[in-house]
Amino acid sequence: MRTLLFAAALLPLPALAAAPAPAAFAQCAACHSVNGSNGVGPSLKGIMGRKAGSYPGFRYSRAMKTYGKPWDKTSLAAYLANPQQAVPGNTMPFPGVPDAGQRTAIVNYLATLK
Numbered sequence: 001m002r003t004l005l006f007a008a009a010l011l012p013l014p015a016l017a018a019a020p021a022p023a024a025f026a027q028c029a030a031c032h033s034v035n036g037s038n039g040v041g042p043s044l045k046g047i048m049g050r051k052a053g054s055y056p057g058f059r060y061s062r063a064m065k066t067y068g069k070p071w072d073k074t075s076l077a078a079y080l081a082n083p084q085q086a087v088p089g090n091t092m093p094f095p096g097v098p099d100a101g102q103r104t105a106i107v108n109y110l111a112t113l114k
């Protein structure tokens with residue numbers, strides 16, 4: 001047992017590699033890239049701390065541009081829970097992620113997209 005634990009401690013740390021997307025992010029990837037290119041939705045590269053409605057080259061709704069606050073974990077979780085309630089009038093054609101665990105997994109992943 002002790003040997004096993006020791007061997008596990010020697011495994012290479014995955015921390016330096018890009019974090020893998022959680023399964024729940026697949027529903028976002030249909031519209032959002034994480035590599036900087038815009039699709040149906042704006043790229044989510046660098047989304048944490050970025051002002052809402054500010055990614056270059058994407059035509060946002062007036063509602064999203066007016067909202068304009070820097071995204072943080074709290075506001076992203078609220079937006080993903082209920083997009084229309086968090087940013088009334090925004091045009092993301094997506095009803096939200098009802099499962100809190102999935103929202104947390106997605107938000108934690110978004111925070112890694114530098």
Ligand code: HEC
Nearest residue numbers: 027028031040041042052053060061064090091092093094
């Ligand atoms: C069917 C397409 C579609 C899906 C699916 C979708 N989005 Fe969006 N998303 C959009 C569009 C379009 C906008 C721009 C809304 C606006 O301008 O009002 C947007 C905006 C956003 C923004 C604000 C971006 C910014 O630059 O301010 C975030 C964050 C976001 N989406 C995250 C997500 C996440 C996370 C998921 C998955 C849980 C998701 N979206 C699913 C189309 C989509």
